Amino acid sequence: MFGKMKVLTVALGMGMLATAANAEKYNWGNVRFDGGGFVSAVIFHPKAENLLYARTDVGGIYRFDFAKKSWIPLMDFISENDKGLYGTEAFALDPNDPKRIYVLAGTGYFSKGRTAVLRSEDYGTTWDTSYVEMLAHGNGMGRQTGEKLAVDPNKGNIVLCGSRTKGVYKSTDYGKTWTSLYKVALSSATESSLNGVNGVSFVMFDPAQGKLADGSTATIYIGTSETKDNLQVSHDGGATWETIKGVPTGLMPHRAKIVDGDMYVTFADGPGPYNIASGGFYKYNIAGGTWTDLTPSDSVEHQGSTTKSYEKDKSSYGGVAIDPKDKNHIVISTLGKYTGRHVTIDEKENYGDRIYSTTDGGKTWNHGQHYNDIPNIDANGTAWIPGNAIHWAGSLEINPFNNKQAWVTSGNGIFMTEDISAKVPLWKFMSKGIEETVPLDIVSIPGGPLVTAIGDYDGAAYTNINNSTKRHTPIIGTTESMGYAPLTGSLLRTGVITVYGQYDSQNFNVMYRSDDMGATWDSVKTTLKGPKGLVVLSADGKVMLHRPDQGATVYRSADNGATWTAVETGTQTNYSRIVADPVNPDVFYVMGGMGTLYKSTDGGKTFAEAEARLQNEQAGEYYNGGGLIRTVPKREGHLWVPMDQSQVWQPKGFTEYGLAYSENGGKSWNRCEGASTAIAVGIGKAKEGSDYETIFIWGAAKSGDPIGIYRSTDKCKTFERINDDMHQFGGPGNGNFVQGDMNTFGVVYMSTVGRGTIVGAPEGTDFITKLNRVNVTASTFMQLEKRNLRVSAPTDSKVEIYAANGKLALSASLENGSSVSLNKLPVGKYMARLKGANGKVLNQKVITLR
Numbered sequence: 005m006f007g008k009m010k011v012l013t014v015a016l017g018m019g020m021l022a023t024a025a026n027a028e029k030y031n032w033g034n035v036r037f038d039g040g041g042f043v044s045a046v047i048f049h050p051k052a053e054n055l056l057y058a059r060t061d062v063g064g065i066y067r068f069d070f071a072k073k074s075w076i077p078l079m080d081f082i083s084e085n086d087k088g089l090y091g092t093e094a095f096a097l098d099p100n101d102p103k104r105i106y107v108l109a110g111t112g113y114f115s116k117g118r119t120a121v122l123r124s125e126d127y128g129t130t131w132d133t134s135y136v137e138m139l140a141h142g143n144g145m146g147r148q149t150g151e152k153l154a155v156d157p158n159k160g161n162i163v164l165c166g167s168r169t170k171g172v173y174k175s176t177d178y179g180k181t182w183t184s185l186y187k188v189a190l191s192s193a194t195e196s197s198l199n200g201v202n203g204v205s206f207v208m209f210d211p212a213q214g215k216l217a218d219g220s221t222a223t224i225y226i227g228t229s230e231t232k233d234n235l236q237v238s239h240d241g242g243a244t245w246e247t248i249k250g251v252p253t254g255l256m257p258h259r260a261k262i263v264d265g266d267m268y269v270t271f272a273d274g275p276g277p278y279n280i281a282s283g284g285f286y287k288y289n290i291a292g293g294t295w296t297d298l299t300p301s302d303s304v305e306h307q308g309s310t311t312k313s314y315e316k317d318k319s320s321y322g323g324v325a326i327d328p329k330d331k332n333h334i335v336i337s338t339l340g341k342y343t344g345r346h347v348t349i350d351e352k353e354n355y356g357d358r359i360y361s362t363t364d365g366g367k368t369w370n371h372g373q374h375y376n377d378i379p380n381i382d383a384n385g386t387a388w389i390p391g392n393a394i395h396w397a398g399s400l401e402i403n404p405f406n407n408k409q410a411w412v413t414s415g416n417g418i419f420m421t422e423d424i425s426a427k428v429p430l431w432k433f434m435s436k437g438i439e440e441t442v443p444l445d446i447v448s449i450p451g452g453p454l455v456t457a458i459g460d461y462d463g464a465a466y467t468n469i470n471n472s473t474k475r476h477t478p479i480i481g482t483t484e485s486m487g488y489a490p491l492t493g494s495l496l497r498t499g500v501i502t503v504y505g506q507y508d509s510q511n512f513n514v515m516y517r518s519d520d521m522g523a524t525w526d527s528v529k530t531t532l533k534g535p536k537g538l539v540v541l542s543a544d545g546k547v548m549l550h551r552p553d554q555g556a557t558v559y560r561s562a563d564n565g566a567t568w569t570a571v572e573t574g575t576q577t578n579y580s581r582i583v584a585d586p587v588n589p590d591v592f593y594v595m596g597g598m599g600t601l602y603k604s605t606d607g608g609k610t611f612a613e614a615e616a617r618l619q620n621e622q623a624g625e626y627y628n629g630g631g632l633i634r635t636v637p638k639r640e641g642h643l644w645v646p647m648d649q650s651q652v653w654q655p656k657g658f659t660e661y662g663l664a665y666s667e668n669g670g671k672s673w674n675r676c677e678g679a680s681t682a683i684a685v686g687i688g689k690a691k692e693g694s695d696y697e698t699i700f701i702w703g704a705a706k707s708g709d710p711i712g713i714y715r716s717t718d719k720c721k722t723f724e725r726i727n728d729d730m731h732q733f734g735g736p737g738n739g740n741f742v743q744g745d746m747n748t749f750g751v752v753y754m755s756t757v758g759r760g761t762i763v764g765a766p767e768g769t770d771f772i773t774k775l776n777r778v779n780v781t782a783s784t785f786m787q788l789e790k791r792n793l794r795v796s797a798p799t800d801s802k803v804e805i806y807a808a809n810g811k812l813a814l815s816a817s818l819e820n821g822s823s824v825s826l827n828k829l830p831v832g833k834y835m836a837r838l839k840g841a842n843g844k845v846l847n848q849k850v851i852t853l854r
């Protein structure tokens with residue numbers, strides 16, 4: 005019943021950078037999930053064996069460790085001011101220098117779309133950065149199309165870069181400085197409007213067509229995400245350009261490969277990876293200027309006919325790989341289509357893209373997915389992937405040193421087959437080490453598991469953060485928050501379930517409750533006022549609050565969701581996070597504008613302005629907080645409030661108002677002398693010998709200190725930095741949280757924009773996560789036998805039975821060795837709690853009555 009774990013250490017090639025202001029050395033890693041986001045592309049170095057990289061749309065780039073079969077993150081140095089650089093839009097390798105890699109990075113909706121070209125000369129261990137006027141949007145449409153970056157194979161100092169809005173740029177100094185080369189596919193889009201504009205989809209050199217006088221490659225090809233004049237060539241190093249004729253009409257080129265005078269191109273009717281329907285795969289003979297349609301043909305059964313015909317599969321297409329040892333061996337993938345059947349060994353299936361292979365240059369194709377061939381997907385040690393498909397398959401690569409091994413990207417990670425030539429290739433999920441989820445909430449239960457809520461993938465309840473763990477079930481997709489009742493251990497989450505029919509689909513707003521700390525979830529029979537959003541539980545789990553994400557109204561239920569009433573929470577609290585007092589079930593808190601705390605003392609029915617405000621203009625004290633209010637376990641009225649936000653228009657990129665706390669529910673406030681900036685705050689287990697919990701912040705101790713993760717063990721008198729410049733992770737991102745572990749001192753978790761749930765711990769930390777919130781001793785046990793609960797406990801003990809809504813359903817005193825009849829209780833799940841004469845909980849367990 006107990007899982008011992010060590011924090012995973014991620015080696016980045018540079019050790020921790022110790023400074024006098026830092027605490028003891030920390031190790032950094034992830035709460036393991038595996039994958040979880042769109043891997044936009046993979047790329048092998050053509051000449052260096054076992055050198056493989058992957059780029060993601062919101063989580064940076066990774067290099068694969070073939071010995072450990074795990075991915076190494078390469079961009080953990082990214083600061084909060086540069087968090088948009090985790091959106092990687094393109095990368096390129098120098099074909100003659102395996103150590104060099106270039107990355108085009110930027111995200112339109114972060115940092116006003118600031119874009120950079122990052123360059124490394126040591127396999128991505130360290131980086132130099134050049135901010136550029138070209139605008140990238142790593143999370144935009146077309147992010148999986150062919151690489152916008154290319155290195156001249158004849159002169160490695162020359163690098164080309166295509167952009168979404170300003171055409172093609174050129175660098176002659178290994179990517180340090182850039183000048184405009186060719187204005188094509190221009191657009192006025194900026195920031196979030198970049199999403200639908202892809203511009204240049206790929207840039208390619210063709211060294212086979214000769215050199216210029218300076219030794220550089222003469223011939224360059226570009227593809228653009230337009231439906232005409234979208235494939236162009238220059239034969240003079242980019243000085244002049246001409247349009248290639250005969251390109252399939254109404255389609256956009258996605259990716260291309262050139263082999264022995266032929267260019268192979270995948271096409272779709274949009275930039276993708278979704279909202280596309282048709283396309284094809286074509287070969288262009290460069291010398292002859294002719295096109296050949298190589299689109300796979302597939303067997304089609306026509307109603308009323310006893311024979312099969314073969315028709316072109318006019319799907320949209322994304323990835324293309326050509327065997328470097330045999331140009332007739334080609335692998336391509338559909339894109340954004342759902343005609344491929346993917347089945348794991350337990351026969352869970354889903355539908356996604358097809359992967360076609362040919363060994364005769366495209367005359368015949370095999371897609372390796374037939375109804376009687378099970379399995380074709382190998383979960384490969386990842387607990388959540390069964391039932392999920394290879395989809396948005398925009399990039400394919402064949403290992404240049406092992407032509408049977410092929411890799412394909414997906415909207416949920418990376419898959420690899422050891423034998424692409426097999427009739428039914430077995431695709432292994434190969435995403436260990438890639439952590440591309442977006443964490444939105446987290447709960448560390450004292451004496452219990454770590455429970456996460458993440459975008460798109462629900463989250464999980466962990467008893468070991470280094471083990472792959474199944475998602476919360478039933479699956480509801482994006483889980484924006486997690487309600488937690490510390491007096492009962494109950495949890496609450498809400499989301500959307502989509503039910504697919506033959507011709508359409510329907511969405512249903514749902515809510516689920518767990519009374520066994522996330523091990524199982526039961527449906528709350530309710531009609532919600534809107535989808536997803538914020539959920540809160542009172543300390544005893546009896547009151548639910550729900551603010552749907554479409555609107556600002558908060559709704560309250562005291563009957564486990566049967567009925568809901570609207571609640572007015574206070575001025576300018578529309579999107580502030582409501583929190584429950586951890587001790588008093590009647591009390592809730594929420595921050596309003598100008599540093600005003602609103603408090604409910606009637607179980608969330610009404611909220612009133614607290615006595616004291618955090619903002620005092622006369623005293624020069626201001627509130628600009630956007631982070632979560634934190635309560636402290638077992639301490640009624642203790643509130644911790646971060647006063648700052650990250651704001652790119654500020655001189656330093658953030659405000660400097662600090663951290664405040666109250667010990668009387670907001671009647672009065674204390675300012676923390678040890679923190680100059682607090683963007684997020686979290687609470688963790690107290691240090692041995694300390695009389696107060698550990699305080700963590702994303703912020704700074706003194707004005708001028710770097711923004712980072714800081715820790716205080718003396719109730720915020722002093723803070724010491726525990727991360728360093730190589731471990732910034734872009735800051736707390738969308739979830740905007742740091743939170744300590746409540747079971748092990750020093751352990752801290754942080755959200756990110758797409759690097760998963762970060763965990764840090766003092767070097768050598770061992771810690772225990774328990775499945776039960778209390779220790780079970782040999783002298784006490786409870787066992788359900790039909791509808792009798794048999795109990796062994798000391799004299800004067802009693803049993804309390806709580807319903808799923810947290811209400812006490814039954815209480816019975818005991819004599820040693822007695823049992824309690826549960827015949828009067830209706831069917832359902834209950835929490836049985838055994839208490840001693842002094843009221844201390846001796847044992848508890850979830851029971852199900854049938």
